[in-house]
Amino acid sequence: MLKKIKVTQLRIGMYINDLQCGWMNHPFAVNRFKIKSDTEIRKIIAAGVKEIEIDIKKGLDIFIEKRKAENGQLRKVIDQRSQDKPGKVSVLQELGPAKIAFAEAGEFITDMMANAKMGQHVELEQVNPVINKMSASILRNPNALLGLSRIRAMDKYTFEHSVSFSVLLMSFAKSMGLPIETINNVGIGGLLHDIGKTLTPDEILNKPGKLTDQEFVIMKKHVVDSRLILEKTKGLSQVSMDIAAQHHEKFDGNGYPLGLKGDQISTYGQMAAIVDVYDALTADRCYHVGKEPSEVLKLLLKWSGTHFNPDLVRKFIQAVGIYPAGSLVLLSNQHLATVIDISDNMLKPQVEVFVNTKKRCYVPRKLINLAEQDEIKILSIESYVKWNIKH
Ligand SMILES: [Fe+2]
Numbered sequence: 248m249l250k251k252i253k254v255t256q257l258r259i260g261m262y263i264n265d266l267q268c269g270w271m272n273h274p275f276a277v278n279r280f281k282i283k284s285d286t287e288i289r290k291i292i293a294a295g296v297k298e299i300e301i302d303i304k305k306g307l308d309i310f311i312e313k314r315k316a317e318n319g320q321l322r323k324v325i326d327q328r329s330q331d332k333p334g335k336v337s338v339l340q341e342l343g344p345a346k347i348a349f350a351e352a353g354e355f356i357t358d359m360m361a362n363a364k365m366g367q368h369v370e371l372e373q374v375n376p377v378i379n380k381m382s383a384s385i386l387r388n389p390n391a392l393l394g395l396s397r398i399r400a401m402d403k404y405t406f407e408h409s410v411s412f413s414v415l416l417m418s419f420a421k422s423m424g425l426p427i428e429t430i431n432n433v434g435i436g437g438l439l440h441d442i443g444k445t446l447t448p449d450e451i452l453n454k455p456g457k458l459t460d461q462e463f464v465i466m467k468k469h470v471v472d473s474r475l476i477l478e479k480t481k482g483l484s485q486v487s488m489d490i491a492a493q494h495h496e497k498f499d500g501n502g503y504p505l506g507l508k509g510d511q512i513s514t515y516g517q518m519a520a521i522v523d524v525y526d527a528l529t530a531d532r533c534y535h536v537g538k539e540p541s542e543v544l545k546l547l548l549k550w551s552g553t554h555f556n557p558d559l560v561r562k563f564i565q566a567v568g569i570y571p572a573g574s575l576v577l578l579s580n581q582h583l584a585t586v587i588d589i590s591d592n593m594l595k596p597q598v599e600v601f602v603n604t605k606k607r608c609y610v611p612r613k614l615i616n617l618a619e620q621d622e623i624k625i626l627s628i629e630s631y632v633k634w635n636i637k638h
Contacts (some may be wrong), residue, residue, distance in 0.1 A: 248303050254296050257288050258361070262306025266291065267298050281306050289365060336387045338394065338572070338588040338597070339614075345391035348380040352410045356438060363445040368479045371435075378434040382417055382427065389418040390572040390588045397529070397540075397573030408526060413437030415522045415567070416490070422566035429486060433515060436490030439480075440519065443472025443491075470495055470504045486515050494519035497554045509556075517556045521547060521563050524554070540571040541628040568593045575629045575636065580622075581605045583629065583636075584615070592618035595625075602636070 249264055262281045274290050279302075282288060291299070301308075355377045359369055384392050396411030416437040420430045444452060447469050451462050458466055473491040477483055493507065493516025500508035502520070512520075528543045538546075544564055551557035568589035570576060576584055576598060584598035591597065595617035603610050617623060 249300050250303055250308070251298055251300050254292055254299055256358075257282060257291065257299060257301075258307055259283060259288070260307040262302045262304075263299060264302040264305075265300035266294075266296055267300060268294065268296050292365060335590070338388055338390045341384060341388045341391035344380075344387075345384045345395055348377075348384045349392060349395045349410060349414075352377050352381060352413065352438065353407060356409050359439075360442065360445050363442050363476060369439060369442065369477065371480060371482045374435050374438060375431075378413075378431050378438070381414065381434055382430050385414070385417050385421055385430070386427070388588070388590065389414075389421060390590060393418055393567065394572040394587070396526075397571075408530060409438050409441055411530075412440065412519075412522055412526050415526055416518060419518055419522060419563055419566045423562055432484040432486035433490060433518070435484070436487035436515065436519070437522075439477060439487065440473060440491040440494050440523075441469060442476050443469035443474070445476075446472045467495070467503050486513075489513040489515045490519040492516070494523045496520060498556050499553045501553075514559070517559050518563070521555050521559060524550075525563070525567075536632050539628055539630050540567065540574055541569065544569070565593070568596065570594075570596050570625065570628060572596075575631050575634070577604070577626045577629050579624045579626055582610070583634065587614065591616070598625075602634070 251267075259282050262279070264279055266275070266278055274294060275287075355373070359373070363369065381392065392414045396414045413434050414437075417430050417434040420433045425433075447466060451458065451465055454462065470492065474488070477488060477491050493512050496502035496505065496507045496512045496516055497520065498509060498512070498517065500506050507516075525540075525543050525547060528546065529537045529540050544567075547555060547560050547563065551560045568586075570586045570589060570593070572586055572589060574586045576586060578584055578598070578600070581604045582600045583602035583604055584600040586596045587599050588597040597614060597616045597618075600613045600615060601609060615623065617625065
């Protein structure tokens with residue numbers, strides 16, 4: 248089956264049926280072939296080709312298009328719901344739309360990073376629909392997307408970090424009472440903040456363990472690269488730019504790239520610095536398991552005043568809660584449960600019970616709103632790894 252696509256949508260594995268330009272005008276010996284490397288894609292772009300015909304029976308299709316078709320029906324419902332007035336819904340009601348918003352953001356970021364690698368600009372029109380869906384979900388109930396952010400594949404760290412970073416920042420902005428326009432702009436900054444990493448060599452980006460001093464110098468360059476790439480994006484807000492350009496600055500002036508101090512860093516840059524560390528430390532990587540959120544919240548408090556603005560750390564903890572959505576908790580009835588929703592009562596969240604630790608067995612999943620009863624309490628936050636539970 249043949250399909251016309253833009254040259255920027257080309258991927259390794261696609262089968263080119265027609266290069267849509269005269270044989271003399273391109274550097275390949277044949278007109279039909281399967282793309283095997285980025286170099287071939289670059290050559291096609293350099294030849295000035297704008298559109299290409301691919302054969303999706305002989306090679307890969309466009310990822311986003313395929314997913315859109317698969318989820319078409321559900322998307323219709325969600326699009327309709329996105330236009331509804333934001334109002335509180337339960338996490339379970341919000342889970343479907345949140346899953347789609349999360350997946351679409353992941354697809355977008357994968358696509359955008361691939362395009363940036365080939366020197367393409369980021370167009371705001373491409374980011375806006377993704378962010379609008381995320382902010383609509385966050386306004387209805389942030390805990391659905393926050394819970395999903397805890398579950399991530401280890402091999403796609405940069406992509407998925409950008410999505411969960413964005414979700415955390417938007418929830419943070421929402422809990423601070425910032426207007427919807429700002430929530431969207433922090434979300435855009437969150438998705439794009441590490442775009443400069445497309446220029447960081449893979450062996451440094453994915454190196455297990457500590458970087459050497461020289462490697463760290465190269466790694467740090469991603470912030471300046473992000474800024475340079477995003478300066479080419481027309482209409483990008485200062486809020487979004489601050490997040491990309493300042494997310495590694497520290498409150499005491501010991502950050503990079505500029506070593507800005509205190510108020511020299513914008514509020515959004517300061518918020519981004521907190522969220523970046525929280526997300527990086529809670530994430531599972533291929534070479535280590537992430538820390539539990541409660542442990543990381545303690546570290547944030549420890550670094551208050553040095554790395555971070557203490558006032559904003561307190562506000563961030565209020566936003567994600569002492570028991571963040573997706574955490575595993577041990578209850579006083581000796582059952583294990585996942586935190587589902589913290590919006591009614593941060594200390595007494597809604598949880599889903601699923602393991603009896605006394606009998607050492609799984610039990611049918613059951614929702615309990617701890618705020619609505621006095622018998623069962625949270626004893627501790629537990630580690631999924633310690634209990635050998637996959638989540
Ligand atoms: Fe970064």
